[in-house]
Amino acid sequence: MKTVQPQYAIVPCTEDMVSGARKYPSDGFIESWGWYPAPVYEDGLHGLLWRPGVWWQSFEWPKQTKWLVVRTEGPVVETTLGLKFKQGYVEHCGTRKSATEYFIEKSPEELKQTLVPVSLENLNMEKLLDTLF
Numbered sequence: 102m103k104t105v106q107p108q109y110a111i112v113p114c115t116e117d118m119v120s121g122a123r124k125y126p127s128d129g130f131i132e133s134w135g136w137y138p139a140p141v142y143e144d145g146l147h148g149l150l151w152r153p154g155v156w157w158q159s160f161e162w163p164k165q166t167k168w169l170v171v172r173t174e175g176p177v178v179e180t181t182l183g184l185k186f187k188q189g190y191v192e193h194c195g196t197r198k199s200a201t202e203y204f205i206e207k208s209p210e211e212l213k214q215t216l217v218p219v220s221l222e223n224l225n226m227e228k229l230l231d232t233l234f
Contacts, residue, residue: 109172109192109207110148110184111200116165121147125169125191132188140180148173149183168200169193170207 114120118127123146125131137144148171170193173186193203 108177108184109170109204110150110186110189111204112146112148112169112171112191113162113197114167114169116167118167120169127167127169127194128191130188130190131171133186136176136187138176138178138185138187140178140185142180142185145178145185145187146171146189147180147183147185148189150179162197166197167194168197170200170203172207 112120112125114125118125123131123133131146133145135144148169169191171186171189171191173184173189175187177187178185192207193200195203
């Protein structure tokens with residue numbers, strides 16, 4: 102099990118603010134119903150990490166998707182798809198583009214150098230591939 106420092110995660114939700122089986126607030130505190138600190142998709146809250154080449158950056162999500170940026174609090178475990186965390190604070194709720202911009206603004210300088218701002222509005226696959234390879 103690899104535990105990482107608290108950080109920001111991106112959580113895509115339905116228009117009703119549901120991700121997985123959990124309803125998220127549009128801002129404020131959220132805590133998981135259960136917590137098991139293993140890198141499996143159960144017993145915790147889940148968000149996406151932003152790393153070069155991660156699949157979800159170019160995936161076409163429904164237009165009505167709400168995009169949250171959550172500052173994780175407490176234990177955090179890295180999984181194959183992102184982060185699993187016990188609790189956090191929803192700091193931003195908006196579009197994919199606004200969440201991307203907020204996430205980049207909150208990222209440490211060394212991470213900003215690796216980020217590729219991608220949204221449905223400005224997806225440039227040629228630029229994305231040049232950045233990754």
